[in-house]
Amino acid sequence: MNKLQIRIAIAVMTIACLAALARAQQSAEKNIFESPGKKQTAADFEPAPAKMETNFGPLEFTGGAFPTNASVQKIYDELDQQRATQAYMDFFPAASLYAIVKSQIRDFGFKSSSELGVTADFMTPSENYLTGNNSTIYAFASIDLKVDGPTVVEIPPGMYGNANDAAFKYLTDFGPTGPDKGNGGKYLFLPPGDKGEVPDGYFVFRSPGYRIWAMMRGFGEVGTGDQAVNWFKQRLQVYPLATGPRKQTVTNCSGKGANTLPPEDGSYFAMLNDIIQYEPSELFDSELLGRLATLGIEKGKPFKPDARMKRIFDQAAKQAVAMSRAIVYASRDPEINYWSDRHWEKMFIRNTEFTEHGHADIDARTLWHYQAICVSPNLLSTTPGVGTAYLTCFRDEEGAYLLGDRNYRLRVSAKPPVKRFWAVTAYDPISRSLLDSGGNITVGSLGDPDVNADGSVDIYFGTKAPRGKEKNWIKTDPAKGFFVVFRLYGPLMGYIEKNWKLNDFELLK
Numbered sequence: 001m002n003k004l005q006i007r008i009a010i011a012v013m014t015i016a017c018l019a020a021l022a023r024a025q026q027s028a029e030k031n032i033f034e035s036p037g038k039k040q041t042a043a044d045f046e047p048a049p050a051k052m053e054t055n056f057g058p059l060e061f062t063g064g065a066f067p068t069n070a071s072v073q074k075i076y077d078e079l080d081q082q083r084a085t086q087a088y089m090d091f092f093p094a095a096s097l098y099a100i101v102k103s104q105i106r107d108f109g110f111k112s113s114s115e116l117g118v119t120a121d122f123m124t125p126s127e128n129y130l131t132g133n134n135s136t137i138y139a140f141a142s143i144d145l146k147v148d149g150p151t152v153v154e155i156p157p158g159m160y161g162n163a164n165d166a167a168f169k170y171l172t173d174f175g176p177t178g179p180d181k182g183n184g185g186k187y188l189f190l191p192p193g194d195k196g197e198v199p200d201g202y203f204v205f206r207s208p209g210y211r212i213w214a215m216m217r218g219f220g221e222v223g224t225g226d227q228a229v230n231w232f233k234q235r236l237q238v239y240p241l242a243t244g245p246r247k248q249t250v251t252n253c254s255g256k257g258a259n260t261l262p263p264e265d266g267s268y269f270a271m272l273n274d275i276i277q278y279e280p281s282e283l284f285d286s287e288l289l290g291r292l293a294t295l296g297i298e299k300g301k302p303f304k305p306d307a308r309m310k311r312i313f314d315q316a317a318k319q320a321v322a323m324s325r326a327i328v329y330a331s332r333d334p335e336i337n338y339w340s341d342r343h344w345e346k347m348f349i350r351n352t353e354f355t356e357h358g359h360a361d362i363d364a365r366t367l368w369h370y371q372a373i374c375v376s377p378n379l380l381s382t383t384p385g386v387g388t389a390y391l392t393c394f395r396d397e398e399g400a401y402l403l404g405d406r407n408y409r410l411r412v413s414a415k416p417p418v419k420r421f422w423a424v425t426a427y428d429p430i431s432r433s434l435l436d437s438g439g440n441i442t443v444g445s446l447g448d449p450d451v452n453a454d455g456s457v458d459i460y461f462g463t464k465a466p467r468g469k470e471k472n473w474i475k476t477d478p479a480k481g482f483f484v485v486f487r488l489y490g491p492l493m494g495y496i497e498k499n500w501k502l503n504d505f506e507l508l509k
Contacts (some may be wrong), residue, residue: 084316093168095262107258114248120228120400121254125436145191146210148240156186156235161216166209227255266314273303385419389491404476407462414455419490
């Protein structure tokens with residue numbers, strides 16, 4: 001077939017596709033009064049059979065439709081299993097935020113929202129934050145509007161960060177991408193239903209839930225260690241509006257150990273019950289709450305699952321984790337790849353609201369929340385030099401998963417289009433947190449890596465560094481796989497317009 005024939009064939013296929021789309025659109029919009037179809041009678045109804053095979057066993061119905069006792073049990077077991085499995089995924093964002101807040105109170109000993117945490121010596125694998133990074137200094141506060149009422153977060157100039165509500169939904173950014181425009185200021189968060197007078201001089205946000213997690217990040221200006229702790233202690237405050245600034249502490253949480261992840265067994269549902277009992281019902285969709293109620297999770301009622309339900313909850317959690325892993329590590333979304341000819345994948349597929357064509361984009365929501373925390377439109381920046389951009393990679397150039405007992409090379413093309421810096425960090429696919437390999441797990445421009453003559457940077461992955469490549473080496477764990485996140489802080493047009501590309505992982509023999 002010559003070039004002309006190919007062009008003609010493509011044109012014919014395009015016309016056929018457009019015609020099919022037009023017919024489908026016309027069918028979807030047809031007037032039922034004008035085309036109701038052929039007349040039917042009761043004899044045209046085709047009921048489900050009195051005996052049927054299902055993936056949870058054979059079912060029988062007496063008298064045509066009455067389920068036998070054995071079938072009733074199978075049906076309700078499956079119904080509860082399905083609802084619990086989907087509930088795990090539907091409520092995972094809320095469980096993720098609750099697990100973070102609870103861990104900071106439980107594991108770091110915080111007593112109030114005025115006790116702040118700082119990863120002054122960077123995040124370590126002993127704190128399993130979902131794809132948290134060890135390239136920047138984090139500061140964070142766990143806020144409870146039911147405890148403190150309207151609460152103020154007072155930030156210094158130049159601070160970056162965001163606040164998310166109890167359902168892990170975006171409330172606001174702090175800093176240059178927030179309403180303070182980088183000048184600092186006072187943010188006032190009001191609890192659900194608050195009818196008090198709102199004072200002047202604040203950036204005001206009404207939260208639909210009680211608990212809020214506020215996260216800020218510092219760059220080189222804050223320093224590290226004691227310097228970073230003191231920097232935030234002097235500049236960042238969180239306190240109830242009613243009391244004004246109160247005694248606060250700032251704790252260096254690096255290496256202290258924390259478990260911020262929701263459980264992946266039946267105990268998840270006890271955590272979910274705690275959330276439902278504490279937060280206003282209006283925070284969640286009533287349809288989802290109705291499904292929870294059929295599982296024994298309902299506001300104002302005790303949660304007392306029997307042995308059967310405990311077994312179902314445990315299995316549901318495991319099934320939901322399996323589904324979440326598939327959505328993250330083997331996405332079937334046609335838009336998942338950032339570049340069509342590369343294995344680098346988006347973390348936000350389309351937007352940070354998880355919507356698509358007027359409906360909730362539920363798989364995109366799972367894809368983000370199962371592997372990451374915090375939601376902000378500036379995590380999907382399209383403004384040059386503003387916000388951040390994240391890409392993940394789970395596979396090598398041949399499409400095989402990245403495994404810790406193999407050796408790889410990643411060549412970062414010359415002149416990465418970034419204003420601040422770029423970094424590549426390795427993660428554990430089980431916890432989706434920093435890989436605990438006992439060695440270096442991040443290489444980036446701040447670390448002054450060795451650069452090739454053409455300006456590209458070769459990064460090596462494996463259990464041992466190639467000779468002379470120690471500076472550009474990320475150590476892996478031979479007992480498990482790994483994945484990476486490539487971060488651009490302040491992405492520029494070359495990235496946004498996809499003119500610059502990351503190469504795939506090359507398996508070294």
